[in-house]
Amino acid sequence: QVHVVESGGGLVQAGGSLRLSCAASGRAVGSYAMGWFRQVPGKEREFVAATIWSTGSTYYGDSVKGRFTISRDNAKNTVYLQMNSLNPEDTAVYYCAAAFRSYVRSTSNYDYWGRGTQVTVAS
Numbered sequence: 001q002v003h004v005v006e007s008g009g010g011l012v013q014a015g016g017s018l019r020l021s022c023a024a025s026g027r028a029v030g031s032y033a034m035g036w037f038r039q040v041p042g043k044e045r046e047f048v049a050a051t052i053w054s055t056g057s058t059y060y061g062d063s064v065k066g067r068f069t070i071s072r073d074n075a076k077n078t079v080y081l082q083m084n085s086l087n088p089e090d091t092a093v094y095y096c097a098a099a100f101r102s103y104v105r106s107t108s109n110y111d112y113w114g115r116g117t118q119v120t121v122a123s
Contacts (some may be wrong), residue, residue: 002025002026003025003026003112004023004028004113004114005096005114006020006022006094006095006096007020007022007023009117009118010120011121011122012119012120012121012122014086014122015085015086015087016086017082017084017086018086019081019083020080020081020096021078021080022036022078022081022096022114023078024078024098027112028098029077031053031098031111031112032052032053032102033051033098034051034097034099035047035097036070036096036097037097038119039116046092047105047106047107048068049069050105051071051072052104059105064083064090067083067084067085067086069081070082081094086121088121088122089121090119090121091120093116093118094119095116096114097112097114098111099111
């Protein structure tokens with residue numbers, strides 16, 4: 001059973017924008033938070049952003065702060081990642097995940113992961 005599904009990746013020119021969506025279902029519904037991470041080959045998965053379902057509190061990684069915005073729609077069990085001012089260093093596979101514990105910056109606190117969506121930023 002798939003619990004988390006990402007969508008919205010693609011190819012964009014530097015300086016452009018993309019919006020990713022992440023739908024939670026099944027066991028991911030009722031989680032404490034939803035987070036976005038990204039990964040490039042040969043590197044560890046990097047924390048991008050997270051939001052708490054109940055409060056709407058948001059958290060960002062330093063490399064995306066001020067450019068990316070995470071939001072949620074509780075009625076749709078969906079989280080969004082609006083990415084602006086994209087640059088080639090943002091190229092990665094972006095993963096969405098559901099957390100049931102409170103420290104949202106660590107991958108180890110996430111129990112359900114999507115399969116990822118590729119974001120490619122051309123220079």
